[in-house]
Every structure is written in structure tokens, then in C-alpha cells.
Amino acid sequence: MTIQDNHLPTKELQALDAAHHMHPFTDRKGLNEKGVRVITRADGVYLWDSEGNKLLDGMAGLWCVNIGYGRRELADVASRQMMQLPYYNTFFQTSHPPAIMLAQKLAELAPGALNHVFFSGSGSETNDTNIRMVRHYWASLGKPEKKVIIARKNGYHGSTMAAASLGGMAFMHAQGGLPIPDITHIGQPYWYGEGGDLSPQEFGLQQAKLLEQEIDRLGEDKVAAFIAEPVQGAGGVIVPPDSYWPEIQRICDEREILLIADEVITGFGRTGNWFGSQTFNIRPDIMTTAKGMSSGYMPIGASILSDEVAGVLSEKGGEFAHGYTYSGHPVSSAVALENLRILEEENIIKTVGVETGPYLKQKWQTLADHPLVGDARICGMMAAIELSPDKANRAAFAGDAGAAGFICREICFANGLVMRSVGDAMIISPPLVINKSEIDELMELAVKSLDQTAKALTQEGLLKAA
Numbered sequence: 001m002t003i004q005d006n007h008l009p010t011k012e013l014q015a016l017d018a019a020h021h022m023h024p025f026t027d028r029k030g031l032n033e034k035g036v037r038v039i040t041r042a043d044g045v046y047l048w049d050s051e052g053n054k055l056l057d058g059m060a061g062l063w064c065v066n067i068g069y070g071r072r073e074l075a076d077v078a079s080r081q082m083m084q085l086p087y088y089n090t091f092f093q094t095s096h097p098p099a100i101m102l103a104q105k106l107a108e109l110a111p112g113a114l115n116h117v118f119f120s121g122s123g124s125e126t127n128d129t130n131i132r133m134v135r136h137y138w139a140s141l142g143k144p145e146k147k148v149i150i151a152r153k154n155g156y157h158g159s160t161m162a163a164a165s166l167g168g169m170a171f172m173h174a175q176g177g178l179p180i181p182d183i184t185h186i187g188q189p190y191w192y193g194e195g196g197d198l199s200p201q202e203f204g205l206q207q208a209k210l211l212e213q214e215i216d217r218l219g220e221d222k223v224a225a226f227i228a229e230p231v232q233g234a235g236g237v238i239v240p241p242d243s244y245w246p247e248i249q250r251i252c253d254e255r256e257i258l259l260i261a262d263e264v265i266t267g268f269g270r271t272g273n274w275f276g277s278q279t280f281n282i283r284p285d286i287m288t289t290a291k292g293m294s295s296g297y298m299p300i301g302a303s304i305l306s307d308e309v310a311g312v313l314s315e316k317g318g319e320f321a322h323g324y325t326y327s328g329h330p331v332s333s334a335v336a337l338e339n340l341r342i343l344e345e346e347n348i349i350k351t352v353g354v355e356t357g358p359y360l361k362q363k364w365q366t367l368a369d370h371p372l373v374g375d376a377r378i379c380g381m382m383a384a385i386e387l388s389p390d391k392a393n394r395a396a397f398a399g400d401a402g403a404a405g406f407i408c409r410e411i412c413f414a415n416g417l418v419m420r421s422v423g424d425a426m427i428i429s430p431p432l433v434i435n436k437s438e439i440d441e442l443m444e445l446a447v448k449s450l451d452q453t454a455k456a457l458t459q460e461g462l463l464k465a466a
């Protein structure tokens, strides 16, 4: 018996989990009836569960394990840092080498004038920071009334009160009294689902102009910032039409508002460049980062601010009354630095950009020929397909939204592939280190699962258009 297998039998673990463990984004009753799947170890792009089943992790955990599982270098760095200095704060005019070196490295990697780093422990916390920071920025310039933040429907920015308010997920707003005041939401560039008879380019332009209309509706003197993900992740890997971001950038340039790019998923190589802002040629004033910064090995997040924003806060802002016990945590920072070293020295992002990304793209796009698939879209190492009962009309299913996606997800799991469903879209975001033969395997499992899903939907009478 190896150490990794030295755990209680699955049934007992499931019973204890059901008794004591409350899961995020989970219907507890439904899960406990079925029994949780227990993951016990991982290596490269693969996971193993407590029953010994091997799974290809098409989601890199939760969009975060960019360098793949099992990298001893990160464990060694964490162990050394814990013995050297496991914790110290950065509040009271103190700092430590890991936070200093990581801030410098992020400033070097982030494009343009994004040179100043405020650390947090997660993406949600980072967006909470951003809300307070942009409002404090305008207040420091004598414009405290500029405080509304414009975000997007079906955007995802995290799960704290403020981050979930920035997000445009209606089912999240329905619980706990969200959104908080002074946040508004405009439409998203989701051509497949909402573009109707417009071409993707026409629709992209139309959705970008919603920002201009919203600024005018609110009054430019009331708006602090616009926040968006370069490619929506949790919303269903929505890759915007080419016309979208240039128009958003034009509006942000012309109007006196800040642009926040939420790069929690798109940062650190996911789109084939270091940041999605480079892929889409946008110039944010602030970037939200987390997930891939440490490849998920330790929790960490950071706001990366432009010289201009940081300059105003430094010169005029006084004390910024905000911070987290774990801002710049030494172990997280050291692990993140080692992760960035590996991403850089092993040319992992370049490989995604010029080799494995294009290879996956060419294969992924062939899924659009499958009878069950209404659309196949991809950007770097994040991709989606839309399941449809009538692909010619981009039709939704007649039954409950998400039922077909859920069936497909279960079939994928049974076949040894982690592919997530968002409504009736299936999405992947594999570790960036996935190689060509592993991509071939992912594609074979995806096609096999789609065939079985089509069969299952037919048998259950669900293959009907709304």
C-alpha cells in the first residue's frame, strides 16, 4: 500500500463527507444521496479517484493547474520556505523576499505599464480589492461620486459578496441579497446563444456599444470602471467575436473610466500568451489574477495596477485601509515564483501558442461536424461545444436547460474524462502541459462521450428542440 492509497474505504469517506463537509456550488441533498467522488492523487494531466479510476483532467482542476500535477520543484520550494519563514505579514512597514520578488516578476511579465502589485489570497478577494481601489482612486482625485462599476451579465468574478455582485450570474444574485449597490450589468458577447440573425461581427460590435450606452445612461461622472473577462470562463468559455474588444477599448479610451481585465483564468498562458489582454490587444488599467499564478498549488491572487492608477493612489490616496492577513503570503509567493519560472523556462506558454494550442484547435473544430454539436469555439487552451437538438437553428433543448449537458458530463466521467457542463455547453480547460498524444486521447474520449450522449438523449426522448 502506498501512502496515497492509505485512506479509509470509499464508502466510509463518502459517509463522513456527507455528514460533515459542505461543498461549494452544490445541492447537498442531491450529492449526499449519490455519494461524492473522492480524488486521491494526480500526476501530469491525470487524476485518480479512491477506486483507482484514472481520469484525464480536461479542466486543470478549476482552470488553475497550468503546469500540471506532481511537480516536485513546487513542493520543495514550499518546504524550504516553511522552514525559512512560514508566515509574516506585510501590513506594518514590513516585507519579505518572496513577496518582493514575486511583485517584481509580475510587473515584468504583465504588459505595458502594469507594474504595481497588491496581493490577496484568491480571485474573489482580488476583485473585492479592485472595487475599493477604483472607488478610492476616483475619490483621491476629488471625484467620490464616480463609483459605479459596470460589469456583464453571465460574467464570473468570484463568490464573495462584492465579487458575486460584479458577476452577472442571476442564480447567484438570487441568494443572499445581491448585488450590492452601485454595480450594473450590460449584455455579453455570446453570439451563439443571443446573436439571432446578426453575424458574429455585427453582434460583437452591438454588444460592445452597450458599454457606451450604459455610461451615457448613468452619466460618465458616476462611472468608476468597467470589468470583464477577456474570454468568459465559468459563463461557458464565451470567446467574443473579433469586433468586440477593439470597440470596448475605443470606448474606454474615449471615456474617463478605468478598465479592469479579470484575467483569473486567461492569465498565465491560458490563451497562448502570458495574458488574455495580449491575445485581445487590450490595455487594462488593472488586472485581476489568481488561479494559474501558482498553478493552484497554493492559494494566491493579485491586482496588478498601472503606473497611473498606482501613482494616484500613492501620491493622493493616503493610507489604503484594506488588506488581508495572507496578502503576499511567503509560501504562496515562493510557490508562485517557482511556477512562473517553470512556465517561462520550459517554454510552456509558447508551446501552447504555436504548437499544442493550434493542434487542439484544429481537432476541436471538427467537433462542429458532430450531429449533436451546434458550435465549437476555442481560444488557446480553453474551449467549448454547444449541444443542440437542432444545430442548423442553434436551437436549445425542449426539456430543462442543462439536463443534456449534465448527462454528457456524467458519461464523460464514466469514460475517464473530466469535461464540465455549463448549461448545455461542454467546456474544457486542460493543463497547459498537455501534449499531442494526450490531446488525441482527450478528443477520442470526447467523441465517444458525445456519441453515447446522443444515444442516451434519444432513448430518454430528450432530443427535442424548444
Ligand SMILES: *Cc1c(COP(=O)(O)O)cnc(C)c1O
Pocket: 063, 121, 122, 123, 124, 125, 156, 157, 158, 159, 229, 233, 234, 262, 263, 264, 265, 290, 291
Ligand atoms: C475563478 C474566478 C474568480 C474567483 O477566484 P477564486 O479564487 O475562486 O475566488 C474570479 N474571476 C474569474 C474570471 C474566475 O474564473
